Amino acid sequence: MTVAQAVVAFLSQQYTVDNVGRQEYRERLIPGMFGIFGHGNVAGVGQALKQFQTTDPSLMPYYQGRNEQAQVHQAVGYARHTRRRATFAVSASVGPGSTNMLTGAALATTNRLPALLLPSDIFATRAADPVLQQLERPEAYDISVNDAFRPLSRYFDRVSRPEQLYSALFNGLRVLTDPADTGAVTIALPQDVQAEEIAVPLEFLEQREWRIRRPEPEADDVRRAMEAIRAAKRPLIIAGGGVLYSFAHQELAAFAEAAGIPVGNTQAGVGVLPWDHRLALGAVGSTGTTAANALAAQADLIIGIGTRYEDFTTGSRAAFQHPGVRFININIAPIDAYKHGTAVPIVADARKTLLRLTEALGGYRTGADLAELTAGEKRRWDAAVDEAFDTRHSPLPSQNEIIGATNRAMAPQDVVICAAGSLPGDLHKMWRIRDPYGYHVEYAFSCMGYEIAGGLGVKRATLAESAGGGTDRDVVVMVGDGSYLMMHTELVTAVAERLKLIVVLIQNHGYASIGALSESLGSQRFGTQYRFLDGEQHSFDAGSPLPIDLALNAESLGVTVTRIQPGGTAIADLEKAVRAARSAPEGSGPILVHVESDPLLDAPSSESWWDVPVSAVSDLDSTRGAYRTYTDHKLRQRPLLG
Structure with missing residues (x-):
């Protein structure tokens, strides 16, 4: 078989074993593979997946994404919900396809969550040199763009000869299943090596178990x-x-x-x-x-x-x-x-x-x-949250009210997904959690655009959980307009697979979180609003809002959309819409609920602080005032060791 065929066949036989108390769990470590194909992997991993799909579709199911970074996010979302017992492999083509996964690798490693990345690489033989999309460095000709994965991965290897495949995969999966060391595992596969023939020992293709280590305390x-x-x-x-x-x-x-x-x-x-x-x-x-x-x-x-x-x-x-x-x-x-x-x-x-x-x-x-x-x-604190949830603003509600309505509309076992903007902080403070699996906010890397892709990964995990006799859960993504615009294309993936992913899209015409932070630091919400350019001042801060219709955008992708109209009934309408989305049958596809909010209405204060340095010298009165406040807070900072 080819090296790529050996990779796919090997991954299909890997199992995670975990003991918790007196219960032992055993499940596939890599239940499927994502891939976007171009030169580098189309005739390698792509051919292998097609061949096995023809002979045995259950061996390694293939899932089609729209962005390589988002595919890694799906793997991470799946890994988080399965408590690091399983993740997906992601194949990408040479050059930009592979480097698109860099942010996903950083996110996985920062969150200590497993993801297996298989970027394609340039010719190991250099028979065709330089190839399309190859980065040339005159002082180091053995470097490719994939070397950028080294600092972002918990394990990195490059299979420059077919015989190296065995140690690369064994070492990669050792790290992938180690709770202390897990993160992104990157194994670069040169495009010529992927298609080369290799005599594979039968032992390599047998089922193998990877036991999660859970050491006792001294x-x-x-x-x-x-x-x-x-x-x-x-x-x-x-x-x-x-x-x-x-x-x-x-x-x-x-x-x-x-x-x-x-x-x-x-x-x-x-x-x-x-x-x-x-x-x-x-x-x-x-x-x-x-x-x-x-x-x-x-x-x-x-x-x-x-x-x-x-x-x-x-x-x-x-x-x-x-x-x-x-x-x-x-x-x-x-x-x-x-x-x-x-x-x-x-x-x-x-x-x-x-x-x-x-x-x-x-x-x-x-x-x-x-x-x-x-x-x-x-x-x-509970009284403060009650007040934040129950105080009504019109015509535009506060984000607090939107969070409260969504929380009430969801069942205890359902999962809320978020990652970036003002939402994670407000959810962290106020979300009333009732189930240990009910909250998934990616905040180690806080990556804008993670929400929908990560939510899809969680949705895949909940479907597997339910199919195995576990709990039935709905997955609700809460996302702001800024993060939605970063990476909403995986909605097409949900449409293609008819996955019922519920998205609550909060439109506030900009970046609410950084806007508030900017104001607190004396920078007057600079560059944080979606506005027309004022050519005279070359400013995006004072123009009228852009005529963006994100609900229409989602509809154009094939998503079922409910628009919540501004006004006194907005919160009641939102709660009703989320309940209706939950009642839709599995297989009905993604549902998006669009609601506008007032970004200037804050959540209750945490009475805490976050160290973001303020300019020590400034012509702006607002910045000088913020710097005085900053120096006061610095006095409370403790010189803790380590």
Whole structure:
């Protein structure tokens, strides 16, 4: 067979095995492959997929996307919902087709989510040289555009000879299934090598299992952690995505309830507890709740579980104000376990560690004062969200009202998808989560354009979940007009496959998030509105709004569209439209609900901060004022180690 045929045949026989408690799970690691074909892969991977489709369509199902970056996003969305047990492979042609995947690779690696990328490469033999779309560097002729994947991938290899295929794939899948090291795995395939004949050992094509490692914590680490917990007066748990990836949400609840320790969560950790759990303070940090941030400011011990402590989580290191604050970091990845100069790093599986900690509590429980403070701050924040959801504005509603209406219209098990703009911060603060699988906001890379493509990946995963006897879920993408315009073309993919993806498109004629940030930094929302150009001032800030009709755009792609008219009934109409979309049968195709909002109506304050430097010297009064505010905030920033 050819090298490309060997790649496809090999990937079709790879399985993930995972043990959680007494249950063992086994599923295909690569359930399908995306590809856009051009020179480089059309006669290689493309031919192999066509051949196997003819002989056995179930061997490696092919899915057609519209953009290579978006195809990687679909793989990542699928991986997130399957808790890193499965992902897709993505094939691309030489040159621009392959480099289109660079942003997707960065997103996958930043989020610690697996995606297998198979970019095509120039001739290994240099028989035709230079080929169309080849980058030539006179000082390094062995470099191709695919070398740009090296810093963005957790594993990179180039199969320059057929015999290298075996080690490249084995090492790539080793990294792909390692919870501490996973991310983008990139294996570049030169176009001539893809089509070469190779004698493949039968052993290479047999079924192979990749077991997800879930190491136990060291007994001494558990002992030291319990010493720190018993000595603390105001401990706080910060739960990240690692809690969900290790299926530890029930163990987290048991530990928190037994010890009486409140829980804040990162973006990736939304869902570790239901929003109305008495110990659930919600989001922490710059996009957090006042409840979580009030407790974080007073905490003398932070127990970080499965978090990488991104700057939004730590309020740019201004969230933790106790002079003697210490950190216990529980993480499968050493890089995260050792952050902030922690005295107690625990490099282990979150679920297994929580079980050991609960066993070691020995009746320990925090004082009644912490319980009272937690309950009081939680009531204060819940009231603020109620007011934000229920206050009506007309003719254009606030984004708060839109989030509340969408939240009410969805079932507990449904999944909301988002990634960039003002929506992720507002969702993090206010979304009332009821299911550990119900929230998927890509915020490690916060990539504009991820939403629809990532939502499709989640939709594919929910369909597989339902087909396997699991929960039936609707997938609802919330996206602003700016992010929609970045990458909406995967709606065509949903149309072609009749996938019922529900999209709530919020039209605010610009970039609401950066507009608000720009204003707070003294830059007066410069360049953040969709306006006609004022030629005299060469400004896009003061002209009339562009006559963009995104609802009509979606209709032109074959999407079923509902337009919500501005006015006093907009929120009621929106809630009704989302419920109607949910009631549509599977196989009916994508449904988009278009609603306009007022971008100047803000969400409730987090009473936190995010460090974005302000110009120290300026002719603008607004910038000088913002700089004075910035220097005041910098005084609260802690010089935490690590």
